[in-house]
Amino acid sequence: MSLLEVRNLDAGYGRIQVLWDVSIAVEPNQIVALVGANGAGKTTLLRALTGMIRIRSGSITFQDHEIAGSSIESIVELGIAHVPEGRRLFMGLTVRENLLLGGWRKNNRDLTRVIELFPALGERLNQTASTMSGGEQQMCAIGRGLMSMPNLLLIDELSLGLAPKTVDEIVARLPEIAASGTAVLLVEQDIDTALSISERAYVVETGRVTKSGISAELLADPTIQESYLGLASG
Amino acid sequence: MSRFLQAAAYGVVQGGLLGLVAVGFSLVWGVMNVVNFSHGALAVAGAYVAWILNVRFGLDPFLAIPVVAVALFAFGYVVQRGLINLVINAPIFLTLLLTFGLNLVILNGLQLLFKADDRTIDTSYASQSFAIGAVNVPYGRLAACFLALGITVALALLMSRTRLGHAIGATGMDRGAARLMGIRARHIYAVTFGIAAALAGVAGTMIATVGSFNPTTTPGQLTLDAFVISVLGGLGNMYGALVGGLVLGIAESLGGLLLTGTWVNAIAMAVLIITLIIRPSGLIGKALYGGRVEV
Numbered sequence: 456m457s458l459l460e461v462r463n464l465d466a467g468y469g470r471i472q473v474l475w476d477v478s479i480a481v482e483p484n485q486i487v488a489l490v491g492a493n494g495a496g497k498t499t500l501l502r503a504l505t506g507m508i509r510i511r512s513g514s515i516t517f518q519d520h521e522i523a524g525s526s527i528e529s530i531v532e533l534g535i536a537h538v539p540e541g542r543r544l545f546m547g548l549t550v551r552e553n554l555l556l557g558g559w560r561k562n563n564r565d566l567t568r569v570i571e572l573f574p575a576l577g578e579r580l581n582q583t584a585s586t587m588s589g590g591e592q593q594m595c596a597i598g599r600g601l602m603s604m605p606n607l608l609l610i611d612e613l614s615l616g617l618a619p620k621t622v623d624e625i626v627a628r629l630p631e632i633a634a635s636g637t638a639v640l641l642v643e644q645d646i647d648t649a650l651s652i653s654e655r656a657y658v659v660e661t662g663r664v665t666k667s668g669i670s671a672e673l674l675a676d677p678t679i680q681e682s683y684l685g686l687a688s689g
Numbered sequence: 690m691s692r693f694l695q696a697a698a699y700g701v702v703q704g705g706l707l708g709l710v711a712v713g714f715s716l717v718w719g720v721m722n723v724v725n726f727s728h729g730a731l732a733v734a735g736a737y738v739a740w741i742l743n744v745r746f747g748l749d750p751f752l753a754i755p756v757v758a759v760a761l762f763a764f765g766y767v768v769q770r771g772l773i774n775l776v777i778n779a780p781i782f783l784t785l786l787l788t789f790g791l792n793l794v795i796l797n798g799l800q801l802l803f804k805a806d807d808r809t810i811d812t813s814y815a816s817q818s819f820a821i822g823a824v825n826v827p828y829g830r831l832a833a834c835f836l837a838l839g840i841t842v843a844l845a846l847l848m849s850r851t852r853l854g855h856a857i858g859a860t861g862m863d864r865g866a867a868r869l870m871g872i873r874a875r876h877i878y879a880v881t882f883g884i885a886a887a888l889a890g891v892a893g894t895m896i897a898t899v900g901s902f903n904p905t906t907t908p909g910q911l912t913l914d915a916f917v918i919s920v921l922g923g924l925g926n927m928y929g930a931l932v933g934g935l936v937l938g939i940a941e942s943l944g945g946l947l948l949t950g951t952w953v954n955a956i957a958m959a960v961l962i963i964t965l966i967i968r969p970s971g972l973i974g975k976a977l978y979g980g981r982v983e984v
Contacts, residue, residue, distance in 0.1 A: 507865065527868040536869075543866040545859045555852070556859050560871025603871060 456519065458483045458638055459504075459535075459607055464513035464523075466503040472511065473499040475662045481607060486629055486639045488649035488670060490683070491659035497642040498540050500659070501609045504640075505537045506530045518606065532560055536600035536637075540611040542592050546585035550576055550595050553584050557602030568635075569598035572628050590621035597625070601637065608632065611642045626652050646683040650674040691823035696942045698824045704938020705834035705931070706899070709892040710911050711918035712841050712930040713885030716848075719925015719976045720861035720881050722781060723773060726788040728889055729911030730795035733904055735761050735890020736810075736897035737803060743810045750810045750898040751832070757894050758887040765886025770879040777878065792908065799904035809901040810894075833895040838931070840888065845927035857881050858976075861925065913954070917961045923971025932972050936960060 459481040467473040473496045481487045489497045502508045504515060506527040515523040522530050531537070536557075545553050554566055554576075570577035573594040579587060584595060593613065600608050614622040622645070629652055633639050643649035650656055650670040658666035658679070666673065673679055714728045735757045742748040742756060768791065776783050818827040848854035860867040860877045868874050893911075896902055918937055922929025937957055944956035964972060 505869065507869075527865075528871050528873050531869060531871040539866060539869060543863050545855075545862050545866070547862065548855065548858070552855050556855055556867075556870050556872070559852070559856060599870070 457481060457516075458485075458518060459640070460514075460516045461500075461504070462514045462516075464500075464503060464515065465511040466499065466508055466513075467511070468499075468508060473662050474503065477513070477659075477662075477664055479657050479664065479667070481638050481640050483606070483638055484633050484636060485655065486633045486641060486653040488653035488656040489640065489642045489659055490644075490646045490649045490656055492683075493644060495659040496662040497659050498611055499662075501537060501539075501611050501640070501642055504530075504609060505535060507537075528560075531603065534604075534606040535609065536603050536605035536607070537609045538596045538600045538611060538613075541615070542596040544584040544592055544596055544599070547583065549581050549583055550587070551580040553595055553599050554580075554602050557599030559603075561603055563602050563604060566602075569601055572601070572631065573598055588621075589617050590625065593617060593621075593625055597628075597632075601632065605637055607638045607640065609640045609642075613641060613643055614645050614648065622648060646679070647674075692946060693943070694822075694824050696946050697939060698821075698826060699830075700939035700942030701935060702826070702830040702834040702938075703942060704935035705837040706830075706892060706895055706934070707914050707918060707938050708841055708931040708934025709837035709888060709895070711915040711922070711934055712844060712927055713888035714912075714915035715919035715922065715925055715930045716844070716927070717882055717885045718919055720857055721773075721777065721878055723777070723784045723788065724781065724916070725882075725885070726785065726912055727792035727795055727908075728885070728915050729908035729913075730792045730799070731761060731765065731886045732889040732893030732896070732911050733902055733908045734764070734795060734799060734893070735886075736808075736893035736902045736907075737799060737904075738890065739894040740808055740810050740897060750812065750894050751836070754836075754891050754894060757890045761890030762883040762887040764883075766879045766883035768886075769882035770875065773882065774875050774878060792912070796904050796908055803904065805903055805905050807901045807903045808897065810897045812898060815898060827899070830899045833899050836895065837892065837934075840891065841927055841931045844884070844888070848927060853880070861976075914957070917957045921961055921964050921972060923973045923975045925976030926971065926973050927976075929971055929973035929976075936964075936972070 457480040461477060461479045464474055464477040465472060477500060491497055503510055506525055510523045514521060517533055517535060520533055545556060554569060555564060558564060575591055576594055576598055584592060613625060626648055629639050641649060641653060650673055653670045656670045656673050657664050710732060714725055717723050717725050738757045738760050739750045739753040742753045743750060773787060776787055815829040818825045848858060856872050856877055860872060860874050864874050918930055918933035921936060922933030937960060940956055940960045941953050945953060
């Protein structure tokens with residue numbers, strides 16, 4: 456039984472349907488990437504998973520619970536954390552306060568796991584979130600997600616607005632997160648980074664999953680190299 | 690000169706009380722973007738609770754405060770959970786209309802139950818005062834003012850120091866992100882409105898002790914004061930409400946020396962307009978959650 460299994464999902468905003476017949480699965484302790492161009496529907500899929508948008512049809516099973524149609528709060532309580540697009544930290548609050556809010560539901564006040572993962576945050580616990588660099592903010596957003604001790608962490612556009620070196624630094628922590636019992640579903644436009652770090656991946660194009668498989672194999676796939684990596688085939 | 694000092698002293702103690710009237714109104718506006726037109730009615734409802742406890746059981750109004758606070762919190766929680774939450778995503782005009790209707794229901798309910806007579810809660814100490822030089826300070830008003838200051842500071846500390854306060858602030862800043870933390874926004878909104886109603890009830894009790902109240906004119910006057918003070922101090926800002934209250938209290942009191950009574954509202958509005966021209970975000974500034982992001 457997969458940790459997360461999405462079957463034949465249709466979803467969208469109001470009358471506009473964005474996702475068509477999407478099926479994906481995430482196994483425990485795995486890093487799975489969702490890749491594809493801007494506007495393909497990757498963010499929409501994550502939003503559908505945590506109940507932020509309404510689902511039209513299909514099913515979402517998480518740890519044997521059917522969660523399609525549940526409220527955001529109850530989905531989060533089951534053990535999914537969502538690092539949303541644009542990070543959406545509570546800007547006027549300190550790093551510590553942001554992290555503690557992440558542990559709100561479980562009343563988790565133990566910051567050690569997050570600080571071990573991102574030592575830079577440990578030095579900035581009393582700093583206001585809005586005054587930090589983009590990379591530190593992303594660390595704080597991921598740390599905030601981990602504070603709920605989730606079994607699945609959704610990360611939307613990890614690299615958005617960050618320098619490549621910072622992205623590498625943060626991405627390098629993902630295997631550790633996965634190994635410690637929190638599977639990661641990563642949405643990423645930078646397909647090279649996403650396929651290098653993940654075990655499996657799904658390629659999303661105009662709201663449909665058009666390819667899926669082992670990341671290393673997808674990375675070697677000539678059609679993917681051509682359409683996403685700008686490399687000439689053959 | 691002594692008339693001036695007396696008016697200033699009165700303005701300060703009255704201003705502290707007005708700050709307490711406004712602080713809950715400002716909190717609800719800042720966190721939920723709801724302009725609560727029934728705020729004054731809630732204050733008067735609290736005054737009636739204390740009045741009944743005093744008339745029936747001889748309970749001192751200061752001792753009645755916990756009862757008033759609990760009763761109004763429960764009422765506020767239910768109103769938000771069962772009514773205002775239904776339209777919380779609607780444009781501000783709709784929530785305005787809803788709380789305006791709620792205001793009418795509460796007012797008419799109170800009038801039906803208690804008639805439209807002016808009431809006051811009699812205490813032995815209300816008429817007593819002490820003198821500092823030529824200035825008379827009534828004990829009751831001074832105690833009410835200190836209580837109002839204490840409660841406002843306590844609320845500000847609740848918002849800045851506690852888990853619940855951070856959850857309220859976070860929900861006000863970005864409800865979608867707060868819900869992703871597992872914070873139940875509907876519950877937090879109801880708690881916020883409950884707190885605001887409880888504070889309004891306590892303020893109403895104090896007003897009933899140091900002056901008089903009735904169900905027809907008092908609620909509207911208090912809502913107007915709360916509106917002016919909230920904008921004056923900065924939306925959602927607890928200390929802003931306190932400073933706004935003091936400014937309004939002193940301005941009205943000194944203005945009352947020079948002008949006849951009916952001009953008091955004009956003074957309040959003049960203070961508001963001048964402040965907004967000079968400092969559009971209020972005297973102290975908007976709270977962090979003043980600018981929000983929706984899901």
